[in-house]
Amino acid sequence: APKTVSQAAFKWLDQWEEAMAKGRQREVPETLHNSAWAWDFFSVTTHILPSWTASYKISSKTLLQNRALSYRDVGNAFRNELQDAEATKGRVARGAFSASYAGEDPQDDEGDAHIIEGQYPSSKKGERKRQRSPEKRRECPACGLSHELAKCFYVFPNQAWKGFKPRERIQKKVKEALEEDSDLEAQVKALTRKKARTSKDRNLMQPTKEENSDQ
Helix, strand or coil: CCCCHHHHHHHHHHHHHHHHHHHHHCCCHHHHCHHHHHHHHHHHHCCCCHHHHHHHHHHCHHHHHCCCCCHHHHHHHHHHHHHHCCCCCCCCCCCCCCCCECCECCCCCCCCCCCCCCEEECCCCCCEEECCCCCCCCCCCCCCCCCCHHHCCCCCHHHCCCCCCCCHHHHHHHHHHHHHCHHHHHHHHHHHHHHHHHHHHHHHHCCCHHHHHCC
């Protein structure tokens, strides 16, 4: 079945955020300057949520001029708006989305489909890989959105982006899923323990105040 615009947009947004993070680590110019990445971002979103894009460009004008616009805040705002745009339907045109900087495409997990049917550069020069039959996109078993369970803000609200606004409808869906699905509940408990251990290990690795005062 063809993907809807909103489904493809969620996937594109995930890839765009990943490409931005990798690009900034590598100091790719297009990801470091607000005017560059914001222009590219809005040129895509205007075809998906034109009213939101026009409004957001106006409200963020000062931040953009002061080079203080955060790509994470922009991405999260767009994601929140997408969650409300349930009426957005239709086929996604090939090539409608692209999340690539300096030839670096974000890596998909094994078995995860690309956002749309399209062409992506392969590791060999001159070759192009066409995704004709993408597999079913990864879907959170708790909220149904396009991400892993471990990254679900509704299950793990402490890791949500700044300014994230949970939707009551989705919160209710997650609560019901956890109450009715014992396997899902077990997965969440296991992830919670794992996150707690990871957090504890990080705290143990950090120097104490006394150690800092001796340096």
